Amino acid sequence: MSQSQQLSLQDALRQAVTFHQAGHLQDAEHWYRAILQSVPLHPDANHNLGLLLQLSGKAGADLPHLKAAYMAMPDNPHFALSYAAALQVDDPEQSLQVLRGTIDRGVVSAEIWCNLANLLRAKRDVDGAKTALHAALDLRPTYAIAYFNLGLIEQDCGQHKAAAANYRHAIEHQSTFAQAHNNLGMVLREQGDTRAAIEQFNIALIIDPQYAQAAYNRGQACAELGMPEQALANFIWAVTVLPDFVLAHNEAGLLILTFGDAVSAASHFEMALDVQPDFVAARVNLVNALMTMQQWGQALKQARQAIAGNPDCAAAYHNLGTIQRHFNDFVSAEVAYREALAIDSAFVDAMLGLASVIRYQRADETIQLCLRAQELKPDFAASYVLLAECWAAQGRFAEAEMELRRAIVAEPTRPEAWSAIPSLRKMTRADMRWLTNAQALANSGLSSEQETFLRFALGKAFDDLGEYADAFRQFRTANELAKQNLPPYNRDEQEQRVQMICDAYSRDWMEAPRTNRVDSSRPVFVIGMPRSGTSLVEQILSAHPMVAGAGELSYWNNASAQFFPYSTGGNAHRLPAEQELFALGNDYLAQLSSYDADAQRVVDKMPANFRCVGLIHAALPNARIVHVQRNPVDTCLSIYFQHFESYHNYANDLEDLAHFYRLYRRLMSHWTSILPKESILHLSYESLAQDQETETRKLLDFVGLPWDASCLQFQNVERRVGTASNWQVRQALNRRSVERWRHYQSDLEVLLPLLDEVNS
Numbered sequence: 001m002s003q004s005q006q007l008s009l010q011d012a013l014r015q016a017v018t019f020h021q022a023g024h025l026q027d028a029e030h031w032y033r034a035i036l037q038s039v040p041l042h043p044d045a046n047h048n049l050g051l052l053l054q055l056s057g058k059a060g061a062d063l064p065h066l067k068a069a070y071m072a073m074p075d076n077p078h079f080a081l082s083y084a085a086a087l088q089v090d091d092p093e094q095s096l097q098v099l100r101g102t103i104d105r106g107v108v109s110a111e112i113w114c115n116l117a118n119l120l121r122a123k124r125d126v127d128g129a130k131t132a133l134h135a136a137l138d139l140r141p142t143y144a145i146a147y148f149n150l151g152l153i154e155q156d157c158g159q160h161k162a163a164a165a166n167y168r169h170a171i172e173h174q175s176t177f178a179q180a181h182n183n184l185g186m187v188l189r190e191q192g193d194t195r196a197a198i199e200q201f202n203i204a205l206i207i208d209p210q211y212a213q214a215a216y217n218r219g220q221a222c223a224e225l226g227m228p229e230q231a232l233a234n235f236i237w238a239v240t241v242l243p244d245f246v247l248a249h250n251e252a253g254l255l256i257l258t259f260g261d262a263v264s265a266a267s268h269f270e271m272a273l274d275v276q277p278d279f280v281a282a283r284v285n286l287v288n289a290l291m292t293m294q295q296w297g298q299a300l301k302q303a304r305q306a307i308a309g310n311p312d313c314a315a316a317y318h319n320l321g322t323i324q325r326h327f328n329d330f331v332s333a334e335v336a337y338r339e340a341l342a343i344d345s346a347f348v349d350a351m352l353g354l355a356s357v358i359r360y361q362r363a364d365e366t367i368q369l370c371l372r373a374q375e376l377k378p379d380f381a382a383s384y385v386l387l388a389e390c391w392a393a394q395g396r397f398a399e400a401e402m403e404l405r406r407a408i409v410a411e412p413t414r415p416e417a418w419s420a421i422p423s424l425r426k427m428t429r430a431d432m433r434w435l436t437n438a439q440a441l442a443n444s445g446l447s448s449e450q451e452t453f454l455r456f457a458l459g460k461a462f463d464d465l466g467e468y469a470d471a472f473r474q475f476r477t478a479n480e481l482a483k484q485n486l487p488p489y490n491r492d493e494q495e496q497r498v499q500m501i502c503d504a505y506s507r508d509w510m511e512a513p514r515t516n517r518v519d520s521s522r523p524v525f526v527i528g529m530p531r532s533g534t535s536l537v538e539q540i541l542s543a544h545p546m547v548a549g550a551g552e553l554s555y556w557n558n559a560s561a562q563f564f565p566y567s568t569g570g571n572a573h574r575l576p577a578e579q580e581l582f583a584l585g586n587d588y589l590a591q592l593s594s595y596d597a598d599a600q601r602v603v604d605k606m607p608a609n610f611r612c613v614g615l616i617h618a619a620l621p622n623a624r625i626v627h628v629q630r631n632p633v634d635t636c637l638s639i640y641f642q643h644f645e646s647y648h649n650y651a652n653d654l655e656d657l658a659h660f661y662r663l664y665r666r667l668m669s670h671w672t673s674i675l676p677k678e679s680i681l682h683l684s685y686e687s688l689a690q691d692q693e694t695e696t697r698k699l700l701d702f703v704g705l706p707w708d709a710s711c712l713q714f715q716n717v718e719r720r721v722g723t724a725s726n727w728q729v730r731q732a733l734n735r736r737s738v739e740r741w742r743h744y745q746s747d748l749e750v751l752l753p754l755l756d757e758v759n760s
Helices: 003-022 025-038 043-055 062-072 077-087 092-104 110-122 126-139 144-156 160-173 178-190 194-207 212-224 228-241 246-258 262-275 280-292 296-309 314-326 330-343 348-358 363-376 381-393 397-410 415-424 429-442 448-464 468-483 491-504 507-511 534-542 555-563 578-595 607-611 613-619 632-640 654-674 685-690 692-702 709-716 740-747 753-759
Strands: 523-527 547-551 601-604 624-629 680-684
Touching (some): 043 062, 043 077, 062 077, 092 110, 110 126, 110 144, 144 160, 144 178, 160 178, 212 228, 228 246, 246 262, 246 280, 280 296, 314 330, 330 348, 348 363, 348 381, 381 415, 397 415, 415 429, 415 448, 448 468, 468 740, 491 654, 523 534, 523 607, 534 601, 534 692, 555 578, 555 607, 555 613, 578 613, 613 624, 632 654, 632 740, 632 753, 654 680, 680 685, 680 692, 692 709
Parallel strands (some): 523 601, 624 680
């Protein structure tokens, strides 16, 4: 090459570098390629072009040029570093060999030792990485990056004290090293010095306000110190700087959810999942937000998607169980909760979820689950509340109240614990301390759902004390709050459904001959409006030695919905075929046997079965149906005063109650007119209270059982009662609840016409 050519190449390289440094990459690339066209192995042109192609995002195009530069001048540390870095992702072993070879040839470079350490750390060769970093520091004692990398290794190994010392050395030699400040903050937090950690995160963010990881770490530290507002501000900062920061979106959503804004929380979880669809924690949290928003259908879809994405996620199965429990699918809910516990046997929430769905069938297991939950998490009030419900259902009211007191000690502001106490006994003037505390808690800014519990309890307490005006104010507030968490009662839809049932279950259809019949007389159905005395009648029957009480079974409600869906749109309703009736009857008898295989009669006291009488009689023509009737205003008032766990959206408005009562009465008139007289006994609650023995004899005769005097002492029967009446049915029969409505007459104008309609 002549001297003029050499000068020309130098000028060309100078021009290329000028363009490169100015960011004019296309012009720079043109000049580099011009040089390489003349001198294909030109080391500087190859090296610089390789770096330019990296910067331009042209994957793979850089490697041949960086290799050519390295091969031309293998002892140039810059060329070796660039070539090794390009190899690092796809061929880390070759990258390692390049750096080792350069060192073996005697090239002295702190950077090469430092990069070699990074490769060895990636291979988990901790000792080799440390040796390489110390070699780098021997060459350059002020090398901040080497100290930082030593800190990373110590942090990986859980050596927080040593890691902190190395991060401090890095900061000492480079005070604006934002990452070193951030990582020092992380190890200080691990050492328990959270406030000092926040100081380091602050410095990192002063150096680099766009440092999203430092903002996220500061947010976690603030949350740890009980500063949720500051924590949220940092998580929002992080996602503003880095919109795809999924962890920050998830943490922001969790905090926003605790602040009560489920809609905004859900949006953060969704943004995290848009970036990372397999982020199961965010999907589980999204399910929680959807449940809070009462979007149960969407929650079910997301819960199943979470399980599909990670079948070993206990929280996802727990969520699925909770959703299925909401839909009253207790069998599926039990399966889901057991799956969660199979994955994590110490998952307290899943234990209590399982306990809540099996408590009516397997009381002993329920109690053991509650006791285990208390052992694992003594400060978790929910386990004490649920165990109290178990004791109350067995009539052990003193033990139940003791558990509720323990719940209050564990969590003094737990509304469910305070509100359950009045359900265990009659409140007296000795309970004024409870009354004062419960009122203060109800006024403390609880969620509407939590406040609802307390308002119903306060109403019951004032009613017990004879303070009827105060009682009604509390019940009215409770019902207005309850409405907020339920879909509105649709009168037109309910009327249409009742009309469809009456039209379909006609006399002709009911009396049609059927070849396959289930002739068992074991089932006894006790039906009527809620709070009409159905639990009392079940308790009387269950006192008979030949009777078992099964409680409130959802079998016929679920079966009826197959033929007459709760939505009245379209033509989805139909009558069951003969074989379907035969199967329903046999399946139901099998279910009764699981409660008691020997009893001659088994009582199903689901009040809402009054809607299913036609289906029940068609499937089980020899079953006996006891229809309990009570003064309509007393019935509706008692419903209005009751906080139902299950779905009764008509119960929170007196006008809706009156409407629903009239539909109930219409259905019962229809069944009475088309069924054989021997199939239904209309039993008056007031008559039973007036003349217990006469009415009890009539009841036993109707269901085909001999007289037994123990039925008169029903309150002494030791059995589980899983309804709101579990205290009342263990009291001797009295007339205190007869015409109770007169205490509240001035507030019940909308209900009073029901009295005249009964007698018309």
